[in-house]
Amino acid sequence: MTQSSVHGEGTRPGTVRRARGGGNAGGAGTGGQGTPGGGNGRRPGRRRAGRRHRALRWSATTLAVLILGTAGAGYLYYEHLNGNIEKGERSSGDSKAHKAEPNAAGQTPLNILLVGSDSRASDANVSLGGGRNHRDNPPLGDVQMLIHLAADRKSAAVVSIPRDTRVDIPECTDPDSGEKYPATNTIVNESLGRGGAGCTLATWENLTGVYIDHWMTIDFAGVVSMADAVGGVEVCVNQNVWDRPLPGVPGGSGLKMEAGRKKVQGEQALEWLRTRHAWGSDLLRARAQHMYMNSMIRTLKGQNVFTDTGRLMDLAEAATKSLTVSEEIGTVKKLYDLGMQLKTVPTDRITMTTMPTVQDSQNANHLLPAGDDAERMWAMLRDDVSFDDKGAKGGGKETGTGTGTGEDAGKDGGQGSGEKPSEDSAAPDSEIGVTVQNATRSATLGPVGGRAGAVAQALVQKGFGKATKDTSAALSEERTVVRYPSAELAGDALRVAEALGIPASAVRKSADVSGITLVVGADWRSGTSYPEQKTPEAGDLPDNSDAINGSDTGKCMDVYKPYRW
Structure with missing residues (x-):
């Protein structure tokens, strides 16, 4: 309607009405110029109305140009930020983890792997991290943290694995070069150089059984720019600290600060995160990193950056470039x-932890x-059980996500299959073929000999006459699982699990098997009935997990005596 009336006004400026009772175009024009005698007395009002319409038209046009111009600039800036982001393949290794099934509300947990790279591939990283002669070396993932956001988004957990922890690294393929790396058993920080962050993700999935949705990596220069963009993060030491080379102990981050609380940013923030000798161990370095992250989260939550365009742009630039x-x-x-999903979690429902470890008997400098x-x-992460006990009471899971029946990640990215096997669809026990594998080797324990044969014989005695053992070398699987290749065998697989007391959540579709395969894991090292598993309770963390709550502002690092000044 507005367009029509504006258009009508725009077609009439040359039209002259003859006034009732005489007058001519000139008179009308004179009257139109404001002469009191001539023509229709309403004409001056119409003229003024015309000018008002023209003013509105110009205003609307100007506003439209401004809006379009701003939107165009916004679009270009958005595209600029998108162009800053480097991307890579989610998983580049052989993994069997499966995504959790949604809870009753349709929610699923979110798991993000954060990797800090020691890459010296750029001049900026060489100047910050030293090691110019190591510039061409494969990067090491010296900082690795899994961020778990609960399905209901009411709590979050962060777990670090110390860089010198020896684990199984699966076969990985570098997504850029196509180079294949065989499976190996070595310290976890080497996984980054054996196929990128996608190999580190697969390593974590196999170690934990937790499906990881995404990964993020950041290097030395990125840490510095992010710390500057945030405006500094408060940290605390109980004594003066100087992490420097000492006789017989080379290296050191260079961190030097007096006892008490101080905001660190730029290079000093990087020094804090890299310090190890001055704290006394790699485990204590993880604690210092957790304290930094908690403080940064509190800092960001306390800043209303969305009302400060300059700050917001600085953060956006730093994040997308880092x-x-x-x-x-x-x-x-x-x-x-x-x-925004992470922002919804209250600070006092964030728990920072480190995976419990023991010294490696093969190398005193390594952990297991x-x-x-x-x-x-x-298990708490797989079952979405909160690391704190501040949520809904009643024990166990707050959200009821469970792991359900899902598909393995190996070929299809680990998405849930949506199939619910039913015993009703199972063939008679005597007709179900089952292959039993021994996968009882774990990161800390060797394999138990004869497990595949013992469990296969138990199945035969229960009426599964076609059960056989796999005679290949012992595998490694933390949890027992029953895998099946296609939908028509789902009921048979569930029947096998039920006969041995294995939970239905351990029955999974997998493209890696050709028939029903029972994998006896490290959680079932003896007996012929699957041992009852303790259901984890909220807050039931091991004492040696070094848990720190996100709202705890009273934490300070103790300095190892040789590094005090």
């Missing part, structure tokens, strides 16, 4: 949406996952 991310979150919008304690932590 991070390399898995390709499925490689846009500004997706990273923003991810940040601490058996049952490490497995308890992974």
Whole structure:
């Protein structure tokens, strides 16, 4: 309607009405000029109305240009930020982890792997990290943290694995060069150089059984720019600290600060995160990193950056230039949406931890996952049990996500299959073929001989006459699982699990098997009935997990005596 009336006004300026009772065009014109005698007395009003319409037209046009110009600039800036983001393949290794099934509300947990790279591939990283003669070396993932956001988005957990922890690294393929790396058993920080962050992700999935949705990596220069963009992060030491080379102990981050609380940013923030000798161990370095992250989260929550355009742009530039991310979150919008999900978690429902470890008997400088304690932590993540006890009471899971029946990640990215096997669809026990594999070797324990044969014989005695053992070398699987290749065998697989007391959540579709395969894991080292598993409770973390709550502002680092001044 507005367009029509404006258009009508625009077609009439040369038209002259003859006034009733005489007058001519000139008189009308004179009257139109404001002469009191001539023509229709309403004409001056119409003229004024015409001028008002023309003014509105010009205003609307100007406003439209401004809006379009601003929108264009905004679009160009958005595209600029998108162009800053480097992306990579989500998983480049052989993994069997499967995505959790949605809870009753349709929600699923979100798991993000954060990797700090020691890459010296750029001049900026060489100047910050030293090691000019190591510039061409494969990068090491010296900082590795798994961020777990609960399905209901009411709590979050962060777990670090110390860089010198020896684990199984699966076969990986470098997504850029196509080079294949065979499976190996070595310290976890080497996984980054054996196929990129996608190999580190697969390594974590196999170790924990937790499906990881995304990864992010950041290097030395990125840490500095992010710390500057945030405006500094408060840290605390109980004594004066100077992390420097000492006789017989080379290296050191260079961190030098007096006792007490201080905001660190730029290079000093990087020094804090890299310090190890002055704290006394790699485990204590993880604690210092957790304290920094908690403080940064509190800092960001206390700043209303969305009302400060300059600050917001600085943060956006720093974040998009600093991070390399898995390709499925490689846009500004997706990273923003991810940040908004993390923002919803209250600070006092964030728990920072380190995987429990023991010393490696093969190398005193290395660590191993601490058996049952490490497995308890992974079980809590798999079952979406909060690391704190501040949520809904009643024990166990707050969200009821569970792991359900899903598909393995090996060929299809680990998405849930949506199939619910039913015993009703199972063939008679005597007609179900089952292959039993021994996968009882774990990160800390060797394999138990004869397990495949013992469990296969138990199945035969229960009426599964076609059960046989796999005679190949013992594998490694933390949890027992029953795999089946296609939908028509789902019921048979569930029947096998039920006969041995294996939970239905351990029955999974997999493209890696040709028939029903029972993999006896490290959690079933004896007996012919699957041992009852303890259901983890909220807050039931191992004592050696070094848990720190996100709202705890009273933490300070003790300095190892040789590095005090």
